[in-house]
Amino acid sequence: MRRIVLIMSICLAAAHVRAHHGPVGAPAFYNTDELLILEGELTEVFWRNPHVRFELRVIDETGEEAFWELETGVPNQMESGGFTEDMFPVGRQVKAAGFVSRHRSDFLGLRNLLLPNGVEYAGGRGELIWSDRRLEPETPPERVRRTDRPATEANSIFGIWGLGLRPSEWMAEQDYDHVLSEAGRAAKDAFRPIDHPILQCVPRGMPERMLPGSMEFVDEGERIVMRHFWWGGDRIIHLDRNAPPEGTPHSHLGYSVGRWESEDVLVVDTTLVNYPYFDREGTPQTDQVAFEERFTVVLAEGEEPARLDYRLTATDPVMFAEPLVIETAFDWSARGNIETSSCEMWERSGQDN
Numbered sequence: 001m002r003r004i005v006l007i008m009s010i011c012l013a014a015a016h017v018r019a020h021h022g023p024v025g026a027p028a029f030y031n032t033d034e035l036l037i038l039e040g041e042l043t044e045v046f047w048r049n050p051h052v053r054f055e056l057r058v059i060d061e062t063g064e065e066a067f068w069e070l071e072t073g074v075p076n077q078m079e080s081g082g083f084t085e086d087m088f089p090v091g092r093q094v095k096a097a098g099f100v101s102r103h104r105s106d107f108l109g110l111r112n113l114l115l116p117n118g119v120e121y122a123g124g125r126g127e128l129i130w131s132d133r134r135l136e137p138e139t140p141p142e143r144v145r146r147t148d149r150p151a152t153e154a155n156s157i158f159g160i161w162g163l164g165l166r167p168s169e170w171m172a173e174q175d176y177d178h179v180l181s182e183a184g185r186a187a188k189d190a191f192r193p194i195d196h197p198i199l200q201c202v203p204r205g206m207p208e209r210m211l212p213g214s215m216e217f218v219d220e221g222e223r224i225v226m227r228h229f230w231w232g233g234d235r236i237i238h239l240d241r242n243a244p245p246e247g248t249p250h251s252h253l254g255y256s257v258g259r260w261e262s263e264d265v266l267v268v269d270t271t272l273v274n275y276p277y278f279d280r281e282g283t284p285q286t287d288q289v290a291f292e293e294r295f296t297v298v299l300a301e302g303e304e305p306a307r308l309d310y311r312l313t314a315t316d317p318v319m320f321a322e323p324l325v326i327e328t329a330f331d332w333s334a335r336g337n338i339e340t341s342s343c344e345m346w347e348r349s350g351q352d353n
Helices: 075-080 167-172 182-190
Strands: 006-009 034-046 053-059 065-071 093-100 107-114 159-162 214-219 223-228 235-238 255-262 265-271 290-298 307-315 324-333
Touching: 034 065, 034 107, 053 093, 053 107, 065 093, 214 324
Parallel strands: 065 107, 235 255
Antiparallel strands: 006 034, 034 053, 034 093, 053 065, 093 107, 159 214, 159 324, 214 223, 223 235, 255 265, 265 290, 290 307, 307 324
16 A cells, blocks of 8 residues: 655744754754655654654655654653553554654654544644544653642752753743853854754753753752753762862763752852753853852742742853853652653664664
8 A cells, every 4th residue: 555645835823942852843953834744654663862753664656665753752751741652553554744854854853643543642732633532641650740749748958849841941931142252152153953962862961951850859968969850860969068179070960069058048059060051052151161059948838839949140251241040940749759761872673874
């Protein structure tokens, strides 16, 4: 049976979407002026960071075989929404719609996927194209649920706190360009999203891995371990010193020293960071960057839930003309622990990379 490839021109009235690792609506990664429709066999599911990917075997109108790579959400976010790998049947015929990559001709940012049973996947809240039956998520497992948690359980900084925004949603609210120096503006203008280190599974560095996301503070006496979902190791906050030991090398997370300003306020100073970007939009930083973080626990009171107020001040004598300041608040979560993820480059079975 021949599987037809169609291209449908569409008008998109969507708001501007910022990119990190290729959100489907990001013009920096995808040709969002045309929606490509493919029909073929789902031959592989790759449920790994940085994004979930599918392989689709397509036979075009001339009888030629082609393999397409389809990219959708981050595994942790999909699981948090109740979507699991076994919902997508390998070896069955499906129909896919999405946007072709600007950088790879066989790569599709997946918008919709029609499954063999007539149910359609369109992310968590995307518009359906072919069906009136949406793929409904299962109840999220306990380890990834983030809502309806008893905030009264928070009585110190130790535990799990989260910021309930997707990276693209967080970045859409941020604008740091006004603090950049001339050198900083030139470096930002030269940034290409396709060059972001995460595309090669390089761990996110400081402070990019902090915002947005969830984190767990673990009390280990003279040090605090800060655990994140992202791969690349835990942050260690040293409470028994006020500066890094002589000869400490630079790293993607740097070296952090902390002090208690009061029972509810933790101040952390971080230096020796060699990660090149402040954020997912390519805001540059050098190895001279320094960070001061202030974590303030605000306990639950009445109907007001507990929160962790966060203020980050960054200075860089090369890239910033003035200090860059971010303020936000994390919500308390009573999840048992954070499971650190891993990242793996995909060697597709359908063709050589």
